[in-house]
Amino acid sequence: MxxxxxxxxxxxxxxxxxxxxxxxxxxxxxxxxxxxxxxxxxxxxxxxxxxxxxxxxxxxxxxxxxxxxxxxxxxxxxxxxxxxxxxxxxxxxxxxxxxxxxxxxxxxxxxxxxxxxxxxxxxxxxxxxxxxxxxxxxxxxDRNRRERVALLDTLLGGGEEAEAVAADRTMRGDWAVVTIRSADDEALHQAAGPLTLHLAAIAPGALSAPQDRSIRGVLPAGSAARILGDFLRRFGARDRLAVGIGTPVGQVADLPESRVVADQVADALVRRGRVGVVASLDDVFADVLVDRLEGFLNLHRRSSPLTRLAEHDRTHEGGLVDAVRAFLDTGEISTAAEALTVHPNTVRNRLRRAREACGVDVGDPAVRLALMIDLRVVR
Missing domain, CATH: 3.30.450.40 (GAF domain)
Structure with missing residues (x-):
């Protein structure tokens, strides 16, 4: 032989x-x-x-x-x-x-x-x-990789050219963009080839390629979570990867919208150290919402009710931020007092001072929402 x-x-x-x-x-x-x-x-x-x-x-x-x-x-x-x-x-x-x-x-x-x-x-x-x-x-x-990158760029660009690629690849039904990100570029490099092989064996119509310090792909929406979850279970560096799944779309022209959501979900996972998981917007909606609002909060930090409380605490050592945070976390005066190891009346007095000295009334639902979002960003 x-x-x-x-x-x-x-x-x-x-x-x-x-x-x-x-x-x-x-x-x-x-x-x-x-x-x-x-x-x-x-x-x-x-x-x-x-x-x-x-x-x-x-x-x-x-x-x-x-x-x-x-x-x-x-x-x-x-x-x-x-x-x-x-x-x-x-x-x-x-x-x-x-x-x-x-x-x-x-x-x-x-x-x-x-x-x-x-x-x-x-x-x-x-x-x-x-x-x-x-x-x-x-x-x-390398030639195949360049071809996949070009096809993926065309699909994620939307429009008539994307429709032509989808027709050529017989892409029918609902599809979703997926984004794989990591704080470790080497993990992404190692994952690109195995993911291509995995998709070729399980979902021949799917497509993936490295793009913008990520790996992006277009997969059948109904099976994307299962396919990628299976990939992570088999891949050795899964504990360094975060996978975001975009919203399902019935028209290939809408894939750019799905990509935006996939990126946001993946970013939310990486920022919070949630790796080795596959998530959709449903799974991390609150985290993505907070991330979207963070830019606004940073730009207008001086106007935030939380900033007024913090400035009061720096001047008077009043413990207002801690009292408000504990009350919002627990929803009850007595439970908040237990968390802070103080008497319930101390919490009541601090919430009253927050209202009278800072104009921050936790009885107002809109103020509570603003405080909860800002506290989540700070955390």
């Missing part, structure tokens, strides 16, 4: 697995699985999770990293054995794949007891072949 050098990376992985007599995965330099051999997927839980998630699950990745293998791959061209019996993993033989001296990826083979001399030689011979295929695949992937 010889190595198949004419097929794609999956053909190459299958051919190499046949030569080695062992399951194979091929990863890129970011340890994202880009190809794997068929059959023997249940060799151990680590392989199952790796193939399903397109990346080694966090638990196993941390254990593998502790062996120093990733540092060795940066400098060594030899076959490295990773043996972690305590993780119930079959031993892995791994070799770096380099393109013009730079680390481009790696080949992993699950071989009980480690590789024989003959298997190690096969892996060494395969590395440059895989490097050539990775180079060709990277070029093709």
């Amino acid at each position: 010889t190595l198949d050098v004419d097929g794609d990376l999956f053909d190459l992985a299958n051919s190499l697995a046949g030569l080695l007599g062992a399951p194979v995965t091929i990863e890129d330099r970011d340890t994202i699985v880009i190809a794997y051999s068929g059959g023997n997927q249940d060799v151990d839980e680590a392989r199952i999770g790796t193939i399903l998630g397109r990346q080694v699950p966090v638990r196993y990745r941390e254990a593998i990293a502790a062996t120093g293998v990733f540092e060795k791959l940066r400098t060594s061209d030899d076959v490295i054995t990773v043996d972690l019996p305590e993780e119930h993993m079959v031993s892995r033989a791994v070799i770096a794949v380099r393109d013009e001296g730079r680390l481009a990826g790696s080949i992993w083979a699950a071989i009980p007891g480690g590789p024989s001399a003959a298997q190690a030689e096969i892996l060494r011979a395969a590395a440059p072949v895989v490097a050539g295929r990775l180079r060709a695949e990277a070029s093709r992937a």
